[in-house]
Amino acid sequence: MDFSITEDQAMLQDSVAKFIQNDYDFDARQEAAASDLGFSRDRWTEFTELGWAAVPFGEDDGGLDGGPVELMLLMEEFGKGLVIEPYLPCIVLAGGVLKRTASDEQKAHWLAPIIEGSKLAALAYAEPQARFDLNDTATTATRDGDDFVLNGTKCVVLNGGAADTLVVSARTSGERTDSSGISLFVVDATSAGIERKQYPTVDARQAADITLTDVRIPATQLLGNIDDGLETLSAVIDDAIICVSAEAVGIMQALNYRTLEYSKSRVQFGVPIASFQALQHRMVEMFMIAEQTRSLLLHAVMAQDEDDREAAKASIHALKVQVGTEGRRLGEEAVQLHGGMGVSWELDVAHYFKRLTMIDTLFGNADHHLEAYPI
Amino acid sequence: MKQTIAEYSSLGFVVRRSIPSYTRASDGGRIHRRQVPRTQLIPAPKAIFMACLEATMDLSFSAEELKFRDEVREFFATQYPADIKKKMDNNVRLDKEDFVRWQKILHKHGYMAVNWPVEYGGTGWTPVQKYLFATEMAEANAPDVVPFGVNMVGPVIYTFGNDEQKARFLPDILESNVWWCQGYSEPGAGSDLASLKTLADRDGDHYVINGTKTWTTLGQHADWIFVLARTNTDVARRQEGISFILCDMNTPGISVRPIITIEGGHEVNEVHFEDVRVPVENLVGEEGRGWTYGKVLLQHERTNIAAVARSKFKLKKLKKLASSERFGATPLIESPTFRQKLVRMEIELKALEYTDLRTLAAVSTGKAPGPESSILKIKGTEIQQQLSNLFMEAAGYYAMPFVPEQYSSGFDLDDRLVDGTEPTSALHYFNYRKTSIYGGSNEIQKNIIAKHVLGL
Numbered sequence: 021m022d023f024s025i026t027e028d029q030a031m032l033q034d035s036v037a038k039f040i041q042n043d044y045d046f047d048a049r050q051e052a053a054a055s056d057l058g059f060s061r062d063r064w065t066e067f068t069e070l071g072w073a074a075v076p077f078g079e080d081d082g083g084l085d086g087g088p089v090e091l092m093l094l095m096e097e098f099g100k101g102l103v104i105e106p107y108l109p110c111i112v113l114a115g116g117v118l119k120r121t122a123s124d125e126q127k128a129h130w131l132a133p134i135i136e137g138s139k140l141a142a143l144a145y146a147e148p149q150a151r152f153d154l155n156d157t158a159t160t161a162t163r164d165g166d167d168f169v170l171n172g173t174k175c176v177v178l179n180g181g182a183a184d185t186l187v188v189s190a191r192t193s194g195e196r197t198d199s200s201g202i203s204l205f206v207v208d209a210t211s212a213g214i215e216r217k218q219y220p221t222v223d224a225r226q227a228a229d230i231t232l233t234d235v236r237i238p239a240t241q242l243l244g245n246i247d248d249g250l251e252t253l254s255a256v257i258d259d260a261i262i263c264v265s266a267e268a269v270g271i272m273q274a275l276n277y278r279t280l281e282y283s284k285s286r287v288q289f290g291v292p293i294a295s296f297q298a299l300q301h302r303m304v305e306m307f308m309i310a311e312q313t314r315s316l317l318l319h320a321v322m323a324q325d326e327d328d329r330e331a332a333k334a335s336i337h338a339l340k341v342q343v344g345t346e347g348r349r350l351g352e353e354a355v356q357l358h359g360g361m362g363v364s365w366e367l368d369v370a371h372y373f374k375r376l377t378m379i380d381t382l383f384g385n386a387d388h389h390l391e392a393y394p395i
Numbered sequence: 396m397k398q399t400i401a402e403y404s405s406l407g408f409v410v411r412r413s414i415p416s417y418t419r420a421s422d423g424g425r426i427h428r429r430q431v432p433r434t435q436l437i438p439a440p441k442a443i444f445m446a447c448l449e450a451t452m453d454l455s456f457s458a459e460e461l462k463f464r465d466e467v468r469e470f471f472a473t474q475y476p477a478d479i480k481k482k483m484d485n486n487v488r489l490d491k492e493d494f495v496r497w498q499k500i501l502h503k504h505g506y507m508a509v510n511w512p513v514e515y516g517g518t519g520w521t522p523v524q525k526y527l528f529a530t531e532m533a534e535a536n537a538p539d540v541v542p543f544g545v546n547m548v549g550p551v552i553y554t555f556g557n558d559e560q561k562a563r564f565l566p567d568i569l570e571s572n573v574w575w576c577q578g579y580s581e582p583g584a585g586s587d588l589a590s591l592k593t594l595a596d597r598d599g600d601h602y603v604i605n606g607t608k609t610w611t612t613l614g615q616h617a618d619w620i621f622v623l624a625r626t627n628t629d630v631a632r633r634q635e636g637i638s639f640i641l642c643d644m645n646t647p648g649i650s651v652r653p654i655i656t657i658e659g660g661h662e663v664n665e666v667h668f669e670d671v672r673v674p675v676e677n678l679v680g681e682e683g684r685g686w687t688y689g690k691v692l693l694q695h696e697r698t699n700i701a702a703v704a705r706s707k708f709k710l711k712k713l714k715k716l717a718s719s720e721r722f723g724a725t726p727l728i729e730s731p732t733f734r735q736k737l738v739r740m741e742i743e744l745k746a747l748e749y750t751d752l753r754t755l756a757a758v759s760t761g762k763a764p765g766p767e768s769s770i771l772k773i774k775g776t777e778i779q780q781q782l783s784n785l786f787m788e789a790a791g792y793y794a795m796p797f798v799p800e801q802y803s804s805g806f807d808l809d810d811r812l813v814d815g816t817e818p819t820s821a822l823h824y825f826n827y828r829k830t831s832i833y834g835g836s837n838e839i840q841k842n843i844i845a846k847h848v849l850g851l
Contacts (some may be wrong), residue, residue, distance in 0.1 A: 315749030
């Protein structure tokens with residue numbers, strides 16, 4: 021048993037941390053979030069130049085061979101900086117499917133431009149009727165000669181508007197909620213029959229609802245084996261849960277630090293409010309939540325490398341329950357302890373809180389994962 | 396270019412590691428440093444535990460560690476007396492003789508002083524070995540050692556005592572020849588320990604002790620007591636003038652009165668001192684420095700206070716109980732509300748297990764954990780209390796009978812109201828309210844974190 025990280029991993033963490041702390045300015049972030057694109061394309065170029073986009077891919081694919089540990093370190097720092105650039109949808113989600121399923125030719129064509137930053141991508145899997153169930157897939161892909169024809173609706177596709185490349189899950193056989201019969205496809209986002217309705221999310225990201233109407237693609241754009249997509253999708257979502265949970269841990273640290281500093285400087289009744297024991301104990305609770313969440317994050321990251329698949333899965337559920345319940349409680353406390361300032365748009369506290377709250381919804385909320393937790 | 400930095404991890408330990416220069420990491424200095432905007436200030440990135448930079452995060456155990464675990468497992472399978480195990484499995488209260496016999500077996504195999512340094516007869520184990528040992532001990536349902544000698548006064552004696560005291564007291568602690576008890580709290584001094592009033596007046600070669608100590612756990616069995624007493628009342632700070640004195644319970648003037656607790660049990664006592672004459676050589680360390688020594692003791696008291704392995708074992712028992720068919724057509728474990736409580740507790744326990752491991756990884760052998768151990772006390776006791784609550788809820792009507800004699804060692808198991816553990820559950824629940832009160836109440840633990848970790 022070993023909690024240490026390698027020198028390379030420490031180096032990555034350090035470079036991201038320094039960049040976020042010194043160069044990822046909150047006001048500029050707000051400005052970019054309010055733009056039509058919803059983030060800074062220049063920043064994204066910087067991310068790719070720094071090699072961060074290559075982190076989770078194998079060396080053969082032009083990547084840096086990183087795993088859950090590297091993603092955890094990176095995302096925690098992204099959380100502290102409230103980074104809005106589309107790392108999660110582009111690299112972890114769409115990239116996660118491509119690296120697992122794409123052939124060498126497919127990788128050269130679709131994945132390489134994503135890693136080098138010339139193209140953006142998104143994973144269109146969620147559907148309006150499905151809530152958090154990955155197997156509930158009504159979108160269909162029908163074989164027609166050398167082509168597949170896609171029809172259906174995908175909802176709240178992160179980065180769906182800006183994406184050049186879409187990875188789409190669709191049913192190739194079976195009933196709507198069957199586990200088998202789901203296949204994955206890679207599609208040019210500008211293909212005929214694709215309609216995208218883009219909107220911002222409350223946590224300053226961008227998403228889109230996407231309608232596929234007789235979208236015709238060659239069969240060479242099928243990713244992996246036909247009917248066999250759910251397992252891949254599930255593994256990618258597990259990666260994503262580790263990522264947003266690491267982001268949540270970074271946010272929790274930032275909120276705790278902000279709250280501590282604010283309570284020391286805010287004077288009421290002639291004394292800093294930090295001197296009130298009622299508030300001190302609440303800040304201790306916030307500290308404990310952050311530490312307990314970090315413990316579950318480390319547990320989940322380390323469990324992914326073990327042979328016990330059920331334990332690995334359970335560790336993901338446990339982590340998401342913790343982030344979704346205790347993490348949200350921490351966010352609410354941070355706002356409360358900031359008083360009126362906590363609900364003002366101007367302060368970053370409000371924006372940390374909104375992101376932390378939306379992380380609960382992403383990839384299944386606490387109730388969903390509590391139900392799924394095996395006992 | 397590399398530089399070495401010291402940074403504080405989120406649990407408060409210093410780690411040293413080398414970091415690459417920023418220019419190298421940022422690809423040719425394309426991105427430059429500039430002044431940090433005020434709103435962006437966050438403390439330095441929190442390292443995990445970086446004692447070794449060569450290995451990566453890894454859950455598995457080494458071959459050596461697995462061998463150690465097998466040895467320990469073998470020890471519990473073959474050396475743990477069947478009659479004591481039967482009592483433990485059936486929630487029968489252990490007698491003094493049971494504890495002593497078991498601890499002598501532990502000592503014979505070198506397993507008594509898990510946290511002591513090797514030079515005083517301790518194990519010198521790594522954190523992982525301690526974790527494995529605690530896990531195997533809980534899985535075997537073997538009793539914990541009585542902590543007052545080995546986990547409390549022992550470390551104070553080997554840290555602050557003189558050579559004579561070490562030679563006189565440590566071997567008897569290791570061999571369980573002497574049963575120690577704790578003379579800390581007083582009727583007027585609980586969480587505010589520095590307000591203690593017991594006096595130790597110097598009279599020639601003796602201290603004369605007068606006062607009352609309370610909540611003295613298992614003091615009815617004790618041969619010796621360690622006492623915090625005031626040797627000087629003319630002090631600027633209340634924490635000054637307190638001394639740490641060892642006292643034979645057979646000394647004239649000592650009387651022990653039982654305190655019966657909420658569930659009807661006799662665990663704790665009040666100990667009265669009336670002109671009790673103790674030789675001055677029983678003073679540990681310097682006169683007036685007892686507060687400092689006492690704090691070290693309290694930190695050792697918080698060692699293993701998370702009780703993760705024990706709670707994991709109990710959780711398994713609870714699941715078994717909640718799955719059994721005695722609850723009719725629908726086992727309790729299938730009740731959505733009960734299941735939700737169970738899962739939430741299991742997740743909290745898993746988080747605590749890793750917080751505990753992170754802390755273990757950061758403290759070296761024999762060293763007391765720092766203020767961050769307060770989190771283990773708070774979360775550990777919250778979980779123990781919730782477990783006892785769920786046992787009580789799982790027992791249904793059989794939480795109600797108050798028949799404590801059926802848990803004493805003379806009682807025939809066949810004559811119990813029902814098989815299994817259910818009827819103890821309400822007693823256990825009420826008894827376990829103590830856990831968030833003792834060892835520095837959980838509110839005191841929060842004060843410690845607020846002051847020493849958060850800097851408030």
